[in-house]
Structures are given as C-alpha cells and as structure tokens.
Amino acid sequence: QSVVTQPPSASGTPGQRVTISCSGSSSNIGSNFVYWYQHLPGTAPKLLIYKDNQRPSGVPDRFSASKSGTSASLAIGGLRPEDEADYYCATWDDSPNDFYVFGTGTTVTVL
Amino acid sequence: QITLMESGPALVKPTQTLTLTCTFSGFSLSSSGVGVGWIRQPPGKALEWLALIYWDDDERLSPSLKTRLTITKDLFKNQVVLTLANVDPLDTATYFCSHFHVVLDYFDYWGQGLLVTVSS
Numbered sequence A: 001q002s003v004v005t006q007p008p009s010a011s012g013t014p015g016q017r018v019t020i021s022c023s024g025s026s027s028n029i030g031s032n033f034v035y036w037y038q039h040l041p042g043t044a045p046k047l048l049i050y051k052d053n054q055r056p057s058g059v060p061d062r063f064s065a066s067k068s069g070t071s072a073s074l075a076i077g078g079l080r081p082e083d084e085a086d087y088y089c090a091t092w093d094d095s096p097n098d099f100y101v102f103g104t105g106t107t108v109t110v111l
Numbered sequence B: 001q002i003t004l005m006e007s008g009p010a011l012v013k014p015t016q017t018l019t020l021t022c023t024f025s026g027f028s029l030s031s032s033g034v035g036v037g038w039i040r041q042p043p044g045k046a047l048e049w050l051a052l053i054y055w056d057d058d059e060r061l062s063p064s065l066k067t068r069l070t071i072t073k074d075l076f077k078n079q080v081v082l083t084l085a086n087v088d089p090l091d092t093a094t095y096f097c098s099h100f101h102v103v104l105d106y107f108d109y110w111g112q113g114l115l116v117t118v119s120s
Helices: none
Strands: A009-012 A018-023 A034-039 A046-049 A063-068 A071-076 A085-093 A099-102 A106-110 B003-007 B018-025 B034-041 B048-054 B059-061 B069-074 B079-084 B093-101 B106-110 B114-118
Touching: A009 A018, A018 A085, A018 A106, A034 A063, A046 A063, A046 B106, A071 A085, A099 B048, A099 B059, B003 B093, B003 B106, B018 B034, B018 B093, B018 B114, B034 B079, B048 B069, B048 B079, B048 B093, B059 B069, B079 B093
Parallel strands: A009 A106
Antiparallel strands: A018 A071, A034 A046, A034 A085, A063 A071, A085 A099, A085 A106, B003 B018, B018 B079, B034 B048, B034 B093, B048 B059, B069 B079, B093 B106, B093 B114
8 A cells, every 4th residue: 555645536528627636744755756657558657747847858738746745736737538547646755765656546537 | 769678477376486577778777877667556556666776786675575575687688687476466467667767766768567467
C-alpha cells in the first residue's frame, strides 16, 4: 500500500478542466520533488511533469502541476479523449532510507 | 536512441526465485548521472517501484521487498538484473525497467514491460 494517495477516479467532458490530487507526508512530498506520469494500459508510462511543475519537451501545456506542503496536484485543461488514462504522482521518501514511491493512481475518464 | 527491453520467465512457481534481465542500448551505466530502475504493476493495480541502481553502484530498494530483492549490473552486456526471491502469487505483475536521469531525477525511457505470472 502506497504512502502517497490519490483519488481512484476523476472524470470530465471534452474541453473541461480536471484536477487530480496527490497527498503524502513530510518525509516524501513535503521534502522532495513530485513527478507525474501518464499510463495507458498496455504501454509504458510517460513522464508528464518533473520537479513539481516542469513539463518535458513535447508535453502539451494543457498539463500543469503544483505543490503545496505535503500535497500536490495535476491539472488537465481542455480535456481530450486521448487523455483517458491512469495518472500517477511519484516522489522520493526519505524514511528510513531513500526510496521512490508512486501514488495509488487515478483513472481519468473522458465522458 | 535509448531503448530498454525486459526478459525473463513468463511463469514462475511459488517459492522460486524470479530473475529478470533488462537489456539496454543508447547509454552506458558507467556514465555519471545514469541509473536503471525496476517498476511493476500487478493486474488492475497501481505502479509499484521496486529498485534502482546507479552508475556508481549505489542502489535503492523498496523497503517492503528489500529482504527479497537484489539488483546488479553488467557493464559489458549492458544489462541490469533484478532477482526476487521466494515469489508468491501476489508478485504476479507486469515488470518494467526504465532509464533514470539522475540530474533531472525522473524515469524517462521505459521498456514495454514483461508479464510474469506466479502460479503452481
């Protein structure tokens, strides 16, 4: 069971804005960067956001992220059918030794 | 161009040791700032990080699995090997290996994944 939690699902209609939350603690999100990955079934995960709010080249600016304290969030603006996927936040945890942790994942459905 | 590919058995019996190999190209695991990690996804469940090995031989293991996990690298073969001892049906999952960019601190290139089933 992950120490970083996300809502199991989120949904929206095309064009809407959807926000996904990611909740952790002082030993992970509170003291480390947050990363966001998009995962479509049967494919390899894709990095969407790194170091809290940075987009790799090629990721549309419809995807944005923020962090405050021990929580983070990913926003998908102008929702498109191809955005239907699982989304995971990820971060390092400092206790007891450094380990990487993925959030519990959120399935986004485009209605 | 960076590519990674997972290989290993598709079926393993409970209590056996699972050995998975990640064969990569397009980078060297002797280059500073490089790592290779393993992540798995049980059917219908979330991604779970397992292990990471760095260019300098440093390694990180999942605390919940560290007593059963080992990760090693072979620079000549461009491979990273993950072993998971005493497997259980709960270890049934798709196993991914991934290139880790240490400076930017993220997994950027991934293999396609290998489904491993643990069953008698």
